[in-house]
Amino acid sequence: MLEIRDLRKSFGQAEVLRGVDLTVRHGEVSCVIGPSGSGKSTLLRCVNHLEKVDSGRIEIDGELVGYRESGGRLRELPDRAVARQRARIGMVFQNFNLFGHLTVLENLIEAPVGVLGLSKVEAARRARDTLRRVGLDGREGAYPRQLSGGQQQRVAIARALAMEPELLLFDEPTSALDPELVGEVLAVMHDLVRAGQTMVVVTHEIGFAREAADSVVFLDGGEIVESGPPVEVLSNPAHARTREFLQRTL
Numbered sequence: 001m002l003e004i005r006d007l008r009k010s011f012g013q014a015e016v017l018r019g020v021d022l023t024v025r026h027g028e029v030s031c032v033i034g035p036s037g038s039g040k041s042t043l044l045r046c047v048n049h050l051e052k053v054d055s056g057r058i059e060i061d062g063e064l065v066g067y068r069e070s071g072g073r074l075r076e077l078p079d080r081a082v083a084r085q086r087a088r089i090g091m092v093f094q095n096f097n098l099f100g101h102l103t104v105l106e107n108l109i110e111a112p113v114g115v116l117g118l119s120k121v122e123a124a125r126r127a128r129d130t131l132r133r134v135g136l137d138g139r140e141g142a143y144p145r146q147l148s149g150g151q152q153q154r155v156a157i158a159r160a161l162a163m164e165p166e167l168l169l170f171d172e173p174t175s176a177l178d179p180e181l182v183g184e185v186l187a188v189m190h191d192l193v194r195a196g197q198t199m200v201v202v203t204h205e206i207g208f209a210r211e212a213a214d215s216v217v218f219l220d221g222g223e224i225v226e227s228g229p230p231v232e233v234l235s236n237p238a239h240a241r242t243r244e245f246l247q248r249t250l
Ligand SMILES: Nc1ncnc2c1ncn2[C@@H]1O[C@H](COP(=O)(O)OP(=O)(O)OP(=O)(O)O)[C@@H](O)[C@H]1O
Pocket: 011, 016, 034, 035, 036, 037, 038, 039, 040, 041, 042, 043
């Protein structure tokens, strides 16, 4: 479903991703771990086309993200085509990124109406379904500021789900939360794993990666140092850099 090949991305002189390869099959969960500044967020942002890549390929179900091939060269897709591709990808950010001036319901129907063209009635029905999935039914009329951080993050997950994404990207979804609120967000994420949602999760929650991931990717200095099932990468890492990182983290 998601295929990344030899992905490279620089900011000015700094090469932040140095030839990243990653495959996530349909229904699989890949957890990306690594030190601060290793390029984890940039990797997700490239998949979601929030950043333009320097070179390499990102494909979802065999379709290039952001580009088309023409005469052996890659050409950028028009904005409308990129928007259509991005509608298939959900993203949940560290800081929730909800619209503060909109209610929970308005946050949830905005993109389904504006991007997918659903009627407000249909989008509201979908919003209520997704709020139920994250345990927040009945909170449609609340504003984000009236909710706890854990509830806001669950609304952000519901908002992503309301687009029925093929691929869901999480960028450190629990890092901004008070410790006692982390569990409620991880519980929702575990539910999504059980439901077969394809996900790439950047996280410092090693316990979640151990339980939920099909594969764990250790990114350091813009390179994948090692990847594989959690029992290998987390319990029996092959590389000293992975071992050192895990010792510092745990
Ligand atoms: N828009 C940008 N312009 C310039 N440099 C950037 C930009 N975005 C990220 N960087 C730099 O790229 C490097 C990788 O950043 P990135 O946020 O991807 O790392 P990360 O692994 O997600 O870190 P963290 O765990 O702290 O969020 C960092 O050195 C960062 O300063």
